[in-house]
Amino acid sequence: MSGVSQGPGASRDRFLLLAGALLPLAAGLVLLAIGWPREAGWAFTLGTAPVLAVLLLDIAHALKEGRFGLDVLAALSMATALAFGEPLAGNVVALMYAGGQQLERFAEGRARREMTALVARAPRSALRREGDALVEVEADALLPGDTVLVRHGDTIPADGRLRAGTALIDQSSLTGEAEPVRCAAGTDVPSGAINVGGAFELRVERPAAESTYAAIVRLVEAAAGSRAPIARLADRYALGFLAVSLALAIGAAVLSGDPRRALAVLVVATPCPLILAVPVALMAGLSRAAKRGVLVKSGGALEKLARVGALVIDKTGTLTHGRAQVAEIRPAPGFTCDEVLCLAASLDQASGHVVAAALVEASRVRGLVLSPPADVEEEGGIGIRGIVGGRNVVVGGSGFVAARAAGDPAALRAGLPAGSAVVAVAADGRLAGVIALADGPRQDAPAMLAALRAGGVRHIALASGDRAEAVEHVARVLGLDAWDGELQPGDKVGCVLSARARMVADEGARAADSGMVMMVGDGVNDAPALAAADLGVAMGARGAAASAEVADVVLLVDRLDRLAEAMAIARRALAIARQSVFWGIGLSIAGMGAAALGYLEPVQGALLQEAIDVAVILNALRVLVPGRGEGAPA
Known part of the structure; x- marks a missing residue:
């Protein structure tokens, strides 16, 4: 059941193949019931031949690419059934094979649900403001600086910044967070989120092709086409399993003198648990991780x-x-904490340094009124000086300020928080104080x-x-x-x-x-x-x-705890995959033994194998249900 081509056309072709096996089987059973066994045999053969032909083409294609799969056992079962005059058994195997492919597609589709949903929600168009008019354009045509209107229910088409007012956006498709997020004017808004509030205008910051959501879609598509090392178990053991199956089938036929026992062994031998369970479990694991905001790029x-x-x-x-915050302010005699911060922040409005931005932000949080700086001179990464409100202000490292003002910044540094960065501030040639900044855990x-x-x-x-x-x-x-x-x-x-x-x-x-x-x-x-x-x-x-x-892994949400959840999901997915393989193969081997001893007819063996297939796939889909340590459904 490996080597199935994907895509809508392939899905339609495989459905027709399933119908081509099912309808002749139904017709043959009707013919048997009314006493026409010969015509029934023709119907069963008609239901087997197309599936066998398609399977042989798949095997030939795989061999050209240097791959050898266990589908050869299904081909042997159908060919042997026709050769031994057991067309009913051959038709049942053909139906089980074609049905197994549909079952695999259904299971993988269910397992991929969260990942494919990300791709399906990709924005296709946007309302761009052009003068006083709104023009609908392709999302890929958006450029930095464009203004777009995002209506209620729209998917945000590109990374941008909220121009005015507030916005309520649903980021669950990106982060797994169920609660909508309220954004204020000037807030960065990611593409792929959904507007669940009133309409708002967004200034595009990055082209749609370079946006957050476009990157996620590319990663999802790469993940969906990958195979993990454990998923290659079928390829790794194909020759060995085939040899064991053939040896058991031939041995059963020779020792019993009944060639039908060989056929019964072969129809049970197709190791669908090995082929189906692993990719379904791993794809379910990728989907579960994506639902929790962790995009794992591959099964490996x-x-x-x-x-x-x-x-x-x-x-x-x-x-x-990732950003420094003011931890403590120590003013020199004659200055207050707010005065020291206001002087430093006013001057640092002219600087692009990350520490300067932190001081300006802290002053705004405290509600301080900043003065515009003038005659500014900055030595990159060392310090800055200029005029603030008519006063000569110097801000920078202790050495930089001590060389330009009276007072010892080191005297104020004792006992400041460990690991903090210290900025000294001077005004009119005198030390005003020191400010400790820290980027805490x-x-x-x-x-x-x-x-x-x-x-x-x-x-x-x-x-x-x-x-x-x-x-x-x-x-x-x-x-x-x-x-x-x-x-x-x-x-x-x-x-x-x-x-x-x-x-x-x-x-x-x-x-x-x-x-x-x-x-x-x-x-x-x-x-x-x-x-x-x-x-x-x-x-x-x-x-x-x-x-x-x-x-190899991208955290779509800025939360470190999701990484531990993803590890728990991965461990459970692999455990369930191995469990499905071992139990499925164990049951198949037991069935082969029963068939070799004459306890299973070929048709019964085919039905037993399909029951095993369904059981292991349902077991593999358990990965979609949250396990211990994986977090609740988002």
């Missing part, structure tokens, strides 16, 4: 996700929020790391390009096993290799089965390490494109 990545033993993780934007980081450890991750290392003291502080707070700071992109690759060497040193041969090294990051500088790891995980589809492209 899902299998690796189940065997992660070590984690190397980036700090900024991954374990932390995300609130969900401790719980996520605990869940990963509970799921089998035994070594967690932090690798960051940030300051060494800040990295050490975060690592110690979260109880990590190792850490390195001030790293270049190439240095992070070294951290991945070190983690892999540690797993091998600690566990030896076991590391091959449960010692996969996973790297989690979100920036361009993480891309080399993501590629070097056994499994790369990119944080957020809106992160750096380079990271999402090389990663």
Whole structure:
């Protein structure tokens, strides 16, 4: 039942094949009932021949591509049935084969539901504002700077920014979050979300082809066409299973003197559990993970996700929020906290540095009124000076400010939060105070790391390009096993290799089965390490494109706890796949034994095999039902 071509045309052809096996079988049974056995035999042969012909063509095509599948057993069963004068058995096998293909397509369609739903919801058109008019255009035609109107119920066609007012959007198709999100003016809005509130205008920030949703669709399509190593079990054992089946069939016929026993063995031998159960279970696992906001690109990545033993993780934007926040302000005598922050933020309005943005944001949160800066001079990454409200203001590192104003910033730094960055502020040649900024751990980081450890991750290392003291502080707070700071992109690759060497040193041969090294990051500088790891995980589809492209897994929602859920889904999917294979093959072997001993007729054997097929597929579909540790349905 492998090697089935896909697509709408293939689906129609296979349905016609099923009808071509079913209708002659029904006609033959009617002819038997009215006492016309010879005509019934012709009808059964007519129902077998087309399926056998199509199957032989599929086998020939597979052999040309260097693949050998177990469908050859089904072909042997049908050909042997016709040769031994058992057309009814041949027709039943043909019906079971054609029906099995339809069953496989149904099961995979059910398993792919969440993934295919993502693709089906891809926006096709948009209402673009052109002057005073609204013109419907193809979504692919949208360019940065365009303004589009998003109506109630519309899918947002491209990544953009809300121009005015508020918007209520449903991001469940992207993140698995059931509750709609309310966005304010100026908020970035991802493509693929659905407007569940009033109409709003969006300023396009990226072309539709480069949008979040377009990237997700590309990743989904790649995942749907992949095969995991475990899914190749049928190919790996095809020759051996075929040899055993033929030996048992021939042996049964020779020892009993009844060639019909060989036919009975062959019709039970087709290992559909091996062919069907694994891809259905893995596709169901990919679908379950997608529903929880974790896009696993391939079945192979899902299998690796189940065997992660070590984690190397980036700090900024991954374990932390990725933006500095004011942790503490210490004013010098004669100044207040608000005054120090207002002076620094007013001057930093002229700077594009991330620390400057953090100070400006903090001042706005406090409701401070900022003055426009003038005569600004900035030394990139060191400090800035200028005129604010008629006062000469200097903001920067302690050394930069101490060289330009009286007072010792070091005297105010004692006891500031560990790992924080300190900005000194001076006004009119005198130290005004210092401001400590910190990028602290995300609130969900401790719980996520605990869940990963509970799921089998035994070594967690932090690798960051940030300051060494800040990295050490975060690592110690979260109880990590190792850490390195001030790293270049190439240095992070070294951290991945070190983690892999540690797993091998600690566990030896076991590391091959449960010692996969996973790297989690979100920036361009993480891309080399993501590629070097056994499994790369990119944080957020809106992160750096380079990271999402090389990663094996993309977190569509900015929540680290979903990664632990995805690991639980992967482990359960593989366990159910193996369970289906072992039980299915075990039942098939038992049936072959019964057929060899004469307890099963060929027709009974074919019916038994189909019952086994249905059982293992239903078992594989259990992956779609949330298991322990996977989270509730979104």
